[in-house]
Amino acid sequence: MQLVPILSQPQLPADERVVALRVLNSQLANQEAKAEAVAAGAAAAVVALLLGVSGSEGPTNGCGGGSSAQAGGGSGGSDGAGSDLQQQLCCNALEALCHLRQGRAAVVEKAGLHALTAALGSVPDAASAALKAFAMSADGVAHMQQSPARVVSSLVDALGRVNTPLAAARDIAAALAGAAGTETGVVEACGAQVPAAMVALAQRVLRFKLGGDGGGLLAEVLHEACACLRGICHHPDGKVPVMMHAGPSLVNLLKSSSDPESSGSAAAALRLALEEPDARRKLEVLLTPQERAALLGRLPDVPPAYKYVVQIPTRT
Incomplete structure (x- = not known):
């Protein structure tokens, strides 16, 4: 999954980031591809990007402390419709990953629930679909109940x-x-x-x-x-x-x-x-x-x- 290092680049231009997110979403079409993406660290990269683009900060109490806003700090990535598009694509990718148990665990570990709840205000369609994917499993519900979000x-x-x-x-x-x-x-x-x-x-x-x-x-x-x-x-x-x-x-x-x-x-x-x-x-x-x-x-x-x-x- 070669896209993960690209998405993790702090100074990646916004248009290139959008292209990379679109390609990532197109690749998450089956369970094998999702499992490969989780193993490659896609959840951490996408959550960090979502937190950065939305301007939200992850929890500071030690829950999911691996995420930060730095991945969203590339040029031109946090204004207007471009920001909303990036948030939507991030939520789409997280929704796909959350259909796997290990994907849900990886998203939670990197403060993904905090990022998704923050995105409800700007991209409610995509964020709510991802949270719905969480709520369709017993472990996902447990994560939701235990989350500080x-x-x-x-x-x-x-x-x-x-x-x-x-x-x-x-x-x-x-x-x-x-x-x-x-x-x-x-x-x-x-x-x-x-x-x-x-x-x-x-x-x-x-x-x-x-x-x-x-x-x-x-x-x-x-x-x-x-x-x-x-x-x-x-x-x-x-x-x-x-x-x-x-x-x-x-x-x-x-x-x-x-x-x-x-x-x-x-x-x-x-x-x-x-x-x-x-x-x-x-x-x-x-x-x-x-x-x-x-x-x-x-x-x-x-x-x-x-x-x-x-x-x-x-x-x-």
Whole structure:
């Protein structure tokens, strides 16, 4: 992998750096090429370049201390559209490398999660796709939870920015769903207000017709938002927060959505949440018994403490 030493040159002109990144991305087309690139140190070179071009500094607490901004210090590499293009190409390369376990480890070692979360503000499409690749594996989720980059909070913040496009929002929702796949992840997701963020994302989508131009992407975003809520509801700590923040929106979606995939995820999220007595009480305010039966079918059993009110008889 002869491109790695080239990308590591501090004074490489910006146009030559772009060409080298394009060639690198074209070479990462299969698992063998990705493994070769990881072994050659591509992750370290690309992360250092991304940190330098974006003007971000890696963490100074010893996590991933091998990266620095010096690789991005070449001439003309940090202004305007040229900077965004280089960041996009860097994120594309990191996404490819993150499909391998050793690639994810190499990216984390060089402060790659910090670099990717910093890039969410300037190239959200490419950065969110790379973070989604991280969140699709158990070791990637563990790296995200242990990182000082506050990945989950950074993803939620990115969803709230007006310049975050729908394709990036879709990948962010998928990444958050992956990050919330463990008990620790659910607690972190609820603390970062992920349920409320998914509701806001769904409301953004539902302002448009799912069947019109771009309807396919809109439906994908809505599905990922509902799937994220459904995933959080698989864990006891997520049921009440989802019902509290997203219950009314899930009910409205279930009543009105013409997208069967999203409706199915919404129904599954509600059914999972209703295993918790406090969550079921909240649903009783939103739906009549007839509506519950029609929309959700037979609900799961609840603990006896909810079914029965024990009255101790008194003497008369």
